Amino acid sequence: MWSKSTRTAAIGSAFAILLVSLGAILWSMNDSGEESRRTKVALLSSIPLQWGEGDLKSVVEGEGHPDPLFERLFEKRDVVAVDNFEQVQASSVKVAVLIQPKAFSPEDLVRLDNWVRAGGRLVFFADPALDWPTSLSLGDAQRPLFTSLHSPLFAHWGLELVLPVDAEHAHSQIDAKLGKFNLALKSPGSWIPTATGKTDSQPCRIERSALIAECRLGKGQAILVADVDMLNSDFWESAVPGVTKSSNIELAEYLIASAEDGQRVVGSAWDFLGN
Numbered sequence: 001m002w003s004k005s006t007r008t009a010a011i012g013s014a015f016a017i018l019l020v021s022l023g024a025i026l027w028s029m030n031d032s033g034e035e036s037r038r039t040k041v042a043l044l045s046s047i048p049l050q051w052g053e054g055d056l057k058s059v060v061e062g063e064g065h066p067d068p069l070f071e072r073l074f075e076k077r078d079v080v081a082v083d084n085f086e087q088v089q090a091s092s093v094k095v096a097v098l099i100q101p102k103a104f105s106p107e108d109l110v111r112l113d114n115w116v117r118a119g120g121r122l123v124f125f126a127d128p129a130l131d132w133p134t135s136l137s138l139g140d141a142q143r144p145l146f147t148s149l150h151s152p153l154f155a156h157w158g159l160e161l162v163l164p165v166d167a168e169h170a171h172s173q174i175d176a177k178l179g180k181f182n183l184a185l186k187s188p189g190s191w192i193p194t195a196t197g198k199t200d201s202q203p204c205r206i207e208r209s210a211l212i213a214e215c216r217l218g219k220g221q222a223i224l225v226a227d228v229d230m231l232n233s234d235f236w237e238s239a240v241p242g243v244t245k246s247s248n249i250e251l252a253e254y255l256i257a258s259a260e261d262g263q264r265v266v267g268s269a270w271d272f273l274g275n
Contacts, residue, residue, distance in 0.1 A: 039260050040078045042088045043070075045099035046145040047132055047228075050081050068233035072249055073097075073256065085111045095259050098124045100132075100228045103149035113156065117218030121259040125252075126150060127228035128163035128189040154224075157215050158202040161189050161226055173235075178209055179274040181247035181254075184235045185211075189226035205266040212255075214266040223255050223265055 043049070049070040070079075080091045085108040088096050096115075104112065116122055126148035136143040154161055174185045190210035193202070204215040215222040229235070236248040244250070254274050258265050267273050 038076060038078050039095060040080060040091075040093050041074065041256070042080045042082050042091050042093040042096040043074070043099070044082050044085070044088065044096065044101045046102045046143075047100060048142065048144075049099070050079075068237050069231050069249075073252060084108055085115065088112075089115055094119070095121045095123070095256070097256060098122065098126075099231065100125060100127055100130055100145050100148060101150075102145060104153070109150075109153050109156075112153065113217070116215075116220035116222050119219040121220060121262065122222040123225070123255050123259050124150075124222060125225045125228045125231060126154075126161055126189070128161055128226070129187045130228050131186060132229065132232060133234070155194055157217065157222070158194050158196055158204050159206075159213055159215075159224070160192050160194050162192055163187065163189050176209065176211075178207075178211060178251065179272045181251045181274065183230060183248055183251065184246040185227055186229040186235070188230070191224060191226050205268070205270060207266045207272040208270055209272070212265065212272065214264065221259060221262060223259055225255065 047067070049067040051066065080087075080093060082088050082091065085104060089111055112122075128147050130144060130146050132144045134143055148161055151161065172186070174188065176183045176185055176188075188211060191206045191213040192210065193204070193206065196202070203217050204213050206213045211226050213224040213226075215224070230248045231252060236244045236246045238245045251274070255265060257263075258274075263273075265273050
């Protein structure tokens with residue numbers, strides 16, 4: 001027979017083990033839940049966002065560092081970095097983020113259009129006059145693309161990306177407000193409808209400032225932004241951790257989250273819905 005003190009100690013030990021086990025189970029469930037909520041997103045860009053502008057050797061040696069944009073946008077997402085849209089299809093992702101990607105082959109343009117119409121969700125940042133800081137020389141294949149080369153795709157959707165001619169704002173920062181977002185832009189483009197895109201039957205809507213267009217194509221969605229420089233961390237990152245100088249990054253996060261949820265961002269009256 002156990003003494004009373006021995007029985008008490010045994011019960012206490014068993015209770016402690018039960019608490020530890022229960023805590024481990026709850027932690028595992030929470031961790032699993034966090035993992036299950038992470039969206040798998042494909043990223044395609046001519047800007048070296050994931051490892052910087054270092055060569056393969058520097059990346060292997062741990063000298064390559066992700067751009068602040070990459071860290072901020074994808075800290076809660078599983079990113080699949082791809083080089084072409086065939087790889088996007090192979091990755092089985094539902095959301096793709098394109099940031100001034102290289103020119104697509106005709107085959108890739110068809111793949112992209114078919115992917116969206118089959119239910120894919122696209123967020124496409126395209127800039128007609130990119131001024132992204134780079135140490136790479138002109139002619140370097142790794143240098144960010146100066147101007148978007150995807151006019152055939154946009155025209156197919158009834159849109160044209162144009163650069164407003166405004167000498168005053170050509171190389172200066174422009175402060176703009178879009179819904180609740182206070183933005184800092186540099187030589188942003190504008191979306192305008194093509195002749196075929198001016199009919200009511202066309203799938204795209206352009207919000208009033210013309211910075212953002214949204215297309216509902218088949219079962220899918222494409223959100224198009226006529227500026228990429230706004231994603232440069234110089235425009236939104238401050239020296240104070242957790243504090244931003246503008247709403248640029250919050251707008252980007254809102255657009256990607258809207259695509260993940262299939263939510264509209266441009267209303268039927270051409271109003272921006274991110275208020």
